[in-house]
Amino acid sequence: MTATTTARRDPAVAPRVAPPRAPAPLMGRVLRAAGAQGFLLLLAVAALAPIAWALVSAFKPAAEIVSDPLGLDVTTLTVENYRRMFADVPIGQGFLNTAVVLVAKGSLTLFCAPLAAYAFAKYRFAGRELLFGTVLITLMLPTIVLIIPLLLEMKALGWVNTYQALILPGAVDAFAIFWMRQVIAAVPDELIDAARVDGCGELGIFTRIVLPVIRPAMAGLAVLTVMNIYNDFVWPVVAASSERMATLQVVLSTLAQNITGNRIGADYATVTGELLAAASVALVPLLILFIALQKHFINGILAGSVKG
Amino acid sequence: MSSFVLGAPPSRGRVLTRPRLPRRVAPYLFVAPFVALFCAFGVYPMLFTLRLSFTDWRGSGAATWVGWDNYAYLLGNEMFWGSLANSGVMWLLVVPAQMVLALLVAVLLNSARIRMRSFYRIAFLVPFVTPLVAVAQIWVVVFDRDYGAVNGLLNLVGLPDVGWLTTSEFAKPTLALLFGWKTTGFIVIILLSGLQSIDAGVYEAAAIDGASRARQLWSITVPLVRRTLMFSIVIQTLAVFQMFAEPFVVTDGGPYNSTTTAGLYLYEHITRADLGTGSANSFLLVIIVMALSLMFVRLLRTED
Numbered sequence: 001m002t003a004t005t006t007a008r009r010d011p012a013v014a015p016r017v018a019p020p021r022a023p024a025p026l027m028g029r030v031l032r033a034a035g036a037q038g039f040l041l042l043l044a045v046a047a048l049a050p051i052a053w054a055l056v057s058a059f060k061p062a063a064e065i066v067s068d069p070l071g072l073d074v075t076t077l078t079v080e081n082y083r084r085m086f087a088d089v090p091i092g093q094g095f096l097n098t099a100v101v102l103v104a105k106g107s108l109t110l111f112c113a114p115l116a117a118y119a120f121a122k123y124r125f126a127g128r129e130l131l132f133g134t135v136l137i138t139l140m141l142p143t144i145v146l147i148i149p150l151l152l153e154m155k156a157l158g159w160v161n162t163y164q165a166l167i168l169p170g171a172v173d174a175f176a177i178f179w180m181r182q183v184i185a186a187v188p189d190e191l192i193d194a195a196r197v198d199g200c201g202e203l204g205i206f207t208r209i210v211l212p213v214i215r216p217a218m219a220g221l222a223v224l225t226v227m228n229i230y231n232d233f234v235w236p237v238v239a240a241s242s243e244r245m246a247t248l249q250v251v252l253s254t255l256a257q258n259i260t261g262n263r264i265g266a267d268y269a270t271v272t273g274e275l276l277a278a279a280s281v282a283l284v285p286l287l288i289l290f291i292a293l294q295k296h297f298i299n300g301i302l303a304g305s306v307k308g
Numbered sequence: 309m310s311s312f313v314l315g316a317p318p319s320r321g322r323v324l325t326r327p328r329l330p331r332r333v334a335p336y337l338f339v340a341p342f343v344a345l346f347c348a349f350g351v352y353p354m355l356f357t358l359r360l361s362f363t364d365w366r367g368s369g370a371a372t373w374v375g376w377d378n379y380a381y382l383l384g385n386e387m388f389w390g391s392l393a394n395s396g397v398m399w400l401l402v403v404p405a406q407m408v409l410a411l412l413v414a415v416l417l418n419s420a421r422i423r424m425r426s427f428y429r430i431a432f433l434v435p436f437v438t439p440l441v442a443v444a445q446i447w448v449v450v451f452d453r454d455y456g457a458v459n460g461l462l463n464l465v466g467l468p469d470v471g472w473l474t475t476s477e478f479a480k481p482t483l484a485l486l487f488g489w490k491t492t493g494f495i496v497i498i499l500l501s502g503l504q505s506i507d508a509g510v511y512e513a514a515a516i517d518g519a520s521r522a523r524q525l526w527s528i529t530v531p532l533v534r535r536t537l538m539f540s541i542v543i544q545t546l547a548v549f550q551m552f553a554e555p556f557v558v559t560d561g562g563p564y565n566s567t568t569t570a571g572l573y574l575y576e577h578i579t580r581a582d583l584g585t586g587s588a589n590s591f592l593l594v595i596i597v598m599a600l601s602l603m604f605v606r607l608l609r610t611e612d
């Protein structure tokens with residue numbers, strides 16, 4: 001132990017101690033690094049393979065997907081699956097509905113959550129502790145609990161199969177408030193007080209001082225919100241599953257259910273081809289967004305993990 | 309209280325061209341949109357379900373107060389316990405293996421010698437960010453008994469077809485694989501953030517003391533990330549017991565209810581319009597999930 005320590009620190013001693021020990025750890029290190037690299041590579045392949053397989057197979061003729069799921073004949077590649085899928089499946093409507101919900105619900109979240117969080121972090125007001133306590137409790141409840149009562153509420157309001165039903169419930173979730181409050185609490189009070197002394201209004205302080213400072217967290221929240229809304233399935237399928245109101249994910253889910261009913265031959269192949277084309281179309285936007293904004297994604301996902 | 313001291317009238321010493329928002333009123337206005345939405349679509353429905361769980365309401369007509377009957381019915385019901393057992397088995401299939409794998413990957417990604425680190429981070433997170441429904445559909449196709457790519461691979465090496473989604477022995481592991489595939493990258497990222505907060509000096513000291521890599525992993529890394537690890541376990545426990553979309557899309561609970569998870573069973577009450585029982589089921593699930601999370605938190609505390 002002492003020998004190694006001295007060897008590291010004193011170059012004069014090093015040649016005497018190091019040679020007999022150095023080669024073995026070096027070899028071991030190289031091997032270990034190669035092994036680790038190979039292991040990670042294997043896992044990366046496993047993570048990407050199903051998606052890559054679907055993206056590629058969607059361009060194969062439907063019959064080939066079924067008869068030869070592993071092969072790839074580049075000469076027969078076709079967009080037939082896409083053509084048929086766009087003709088048979090109301091996926092355009094699905095995209096449109098998802099886009100409407102994305103814009104409306106996303107802006108609501110990104111407007112209401114930081115604003116309320118700012119009040120929680122930087123003001124004292126009656127009921128603050130009680131309100132924030134309730135937020136913390138909701139954070140711990142499984143989302144699925146609210147499904148039945150919310151559905152009944154939508155029925156009572158006559159909102160089943162409407163945009164309101166897709167947009168308003170869950171628009172300002174407890175998690176966004178919780179996270180933004182933490183972020184805004186870290187903004188120095190001096191900055192806010194200085195702005196106030198300079199005659200900045202209360203809302204102006206928020207929009208001109210607080211928001212610019214917390215921009216990185218806002219980006220994370222924005223990306224997380226987009227991802228959650230785009231991928232959301234449980235609430236949309238319960239509250240708005242009519243063909244006119246179905247979001248992209250709901251449209252997709254009906255395709256998979258067709259497959260279980262279509263076991264025989266050509267029909268199965270056709271449905272599978274359409275399904276893979278539809279899944280690809282649904283995957284790609286988010287994939288591009290993720291790769292383009294991965295830093296914000298990782299920030300958002302990490303912060304979002306508290307939600308549970 | 310300090311706001312009363314600090315909260316000087318905002319108009320002091322200035323000529324105002326437009327009315328200003330007084331500092332004492334501002335916070336109420338700021339939380340108002342949130343409070344409105346939160347009460348309308350959070351607090352109110354929650355209280356409503358609690359009441360509903362003590363009635364026999366079926367979505368229309370008058371509701372009769374039935375006391376604890378719904379709870380008693382569920383607690384004496386094989387399907388209810390079966391759904392919990394399915395979720396429990398799913399937990400066993402996914403969580404322990406996933407934690408070991410994720411920790412290993414996180415440790416590797418955190419070590420200085422690994423190349424292409426950002427590629428791996430992206431690759432492992434792709435399953436997590438992509439829409440579950442799309443991925444679940446791909447699962448249906450890939451694991452098909454007759455035409456799927458997985459059985460194609462098995463045939464290549466001379467193994468017979470497996471009914472991945474059509475037999476009750478394999479349906480659960482196949483769904484567990486989907487869940488594990490989708491979420492492990494997420495756990496890796498969480499653990500990685502925990503690892504990055506460990507002071508590198510600790511490892512240097514251990515290396516000087518002659519501790520092997522495996523020994524370092526077990527004696528230094530695991531204790532230091534135990535909090536993060538426990539946190540990940542809690543998240544995954546909540547997720548497994550709420551799992552709904554995976555069985556809904558892939559197996560619809562079959563074959564023979566072998567994949568009817570707690571979340572899917574809850575949904576079945578909705579489709580049968582048995583809302584009173586469904587509400588009671590919601591609350592039982594909340595209690596179970598919370599008890600499980602508290603148990604893990606407790607475990608974490610006592611080990612400290």
